[in-house]
Amino acid sequence: MQTLSEPPTRWAWAEIDTGALRRNTRAFKGLIGARQRLCCVVKADAYGHGVERCAKVMHAAGADMFAVATVLEGIALREAGQKLPILLLSEPPATAVDALLEHDIMPSIYTPEFAWAYGERAAALGRVGKYHLAINTGMNRIGVHYTEVVDFRRSVEFHAGLECDGTFTHFATADEPDGWDHQLQCKRFVEAIAGLREAGFDPGIVHCDNTPGSVLNKDMHFDMIRAGIGLYGLQPCERAAAVLPLEPVMSIKARVTHECHPAMGEGVGYGYTYRVPRTRVQICTLPIGYADGLPRMLSNRMEVLYRGQRIRQVGNICMDQCMVAINETSILHPAIEAEPGDLMTIVGADGNERITLDELAGMCGTINYELACGFGMRLEKIYV
Numbered sequence: 246m247q248t249l250s251e252p253p254t255r256w257a258w259a260e261i262d263t264g265a266l267r268r269n270t271r272a273f274k275g276l277i278g279a280r281q282r283l284c285c286v287v288k289a290d291a292y293g294h295g296v297e298r299c300a301k302v303m304h305a306a307g308a309d310m311f312a313v314a315t316v317l318e319g320i321a322l323r324e325a326g327q328k329l330p331i332l333l334l335s336e337p338p339a340t341a342v343d344a345l346l347e348h349d350i351m352p353s354i355y356t357p358e359f360a361w362a363y364g365e366r367a368a369a370l371g372r373v374g375k376y377h378l379a380i381n382t383g384m385n386r387i388g389v390h391y392t393e394v395v396d397f398r399r400s401v402e403f404h405a406g407l408e409c410d411g412t413f414t415h416f417a418t419a420d421e422p423d424g425w426d427h428q429l430q431c432k433r434f435v436e437a438i439a440g441l442r443e444a445g446f447d448p449g450i451v452h453c454d455n456t457p458g459s460v461l462n463k464d465m466h467f468d469m470i471r472a473g474i475g476l477y478g479l480q481p482c483e484r485a486a487a488v489l490p491l492e493p494v495m496s497i498k499a500r501v502t503h504e505c506h507p508a509m510g511e512g513v514g515y516g517y518t519y520r521v522p523r524t525r526v527q528i529c530t531l532p533i534g535y536a537d538g539l540p541r542m543l544s545n546r547m548e549v550l551y552r553g554q555r556i557r558q559v560g561n562i563c564m565d566q567c568m569v570a571i572n573e574t575s576i577l578h579p580a581i582e583a584e585p586g587d588l589m590t591i592v593g594a595d596g597n598e599r600i601t602l603d604e605l606a607g608m609c610g611t612i613n614y615e616l617a618c619g620f621g622m623r624l625e626k627i628y629v
């Protein structure tokens with residue numbers, strides 16, 4: 246057995262490379278000027294990488310702000326000791342205003358009702374509630390319509406309990422910066438900001454770029470970029486990969502818990518979706534399954550790395566375990582055999598081979614973002 250650090254209670258884990266995370270964070274700092282800010286998006290437990298440790302690494306590497314998706318994510322960051330500003334990327338129910346103020350989490354705001362409830366509570370506590378105004382420039386997910394931002398500011402601005410700390414939008418097609426759709430969203434945002442200024446409103450920190458926007462459309466950085474996926478070394482699209490190389494942060498590893506040599510024709514796993522095709526095939530079990538984020542739809546399709554070689558996963562992936570086959574295809578190769586305790590790599594590099602989250606996401610018809618979040622659900626994270 247290798248001397249990797251790993252969890253004492255389970256032979257499956259996510260390895261998080263903090264050096265890669267630090268270098269990726271610095272790479273994003275390098276995209277912006279000294280007076281511009283880097284907002285590190287750490288929603289969904291830092292895209293499955295574990296927010297507590299990741300936020301510390303990002304902070305040390307130059308993060309200026311954190312963004313989260315839920316109030317509880319913001320509270321978890323504060324409870325982990327984070328002092329940087331925290332931005333909630335959407336508007337929670339008005340019943341959340343006390344939690345926001347108590348933990349100093351800035352909401353995004355786009356309804357007068359919420360703005361009012363937040364401002365009232367802040368004023369009652371003798372405080373000022375900072376917020377970021379979200380503008381809908383065409384994604385049609387959240388935000389004040391781009392033609393109505395001045396009216397919106399007018400309708401909330403008189404409230405002494407409110408302070409606009411920033412104004413932002415989010416792009417639907419940032420990975421295609423030359424496209425008409427993106428150009429139109431940019432134009433609407435630029436005009437909305439100009440309109441606010443003309444009407445005498447300070448928009449605060451102006452920001453719009455996510456990872457692909459930050460990498461591909463530097464003209465739109467304004468005062469801050471909001472980077473998520475790229476910090477974790479995952480590329481949002483091939484174009485961004487060509488401009489800003491990044492290092493994957495997450496690897497998924499497991500050790501063989503059981504091995505056997507079923508006779509030719511025997512089935513493997515629930516439903517016998519795989520039958521052993523010949524003699525001397527070794528079936529090895531890994532203690533990782535779909536409840537750990539390994540999609541069941543990858544059953545009989547994905548591969549794992551063993552001693553630098555690709556071997557096939559076989560049979561239906563179970564909730565907590567899956568099986569792989571060794572010496573499955575040819576008796577001509579020198580036979581290799583695994584033993585319980587041997588290390589296999591589900592995502593990451595082994596020798597010259599590498600399995601990426603993109604490879605698995607492609608087979609599932611989804612994106613690396615979703616796979617990373619999934620692997621974060623139950624596996625223990627080991628920070629190296």
Ligand SMILES: *Cc1c(COP(=O)(O)O)cnc(C)c1O
Pocket residue numbers: 286288334415454455456457471472473474475481
């Ligand atoms: C998730 C999110 C981001 C980060 O996007 P990436 O593509 O992961 O960089 C930025 N802004 C908003 C509003 C988001 O929801």
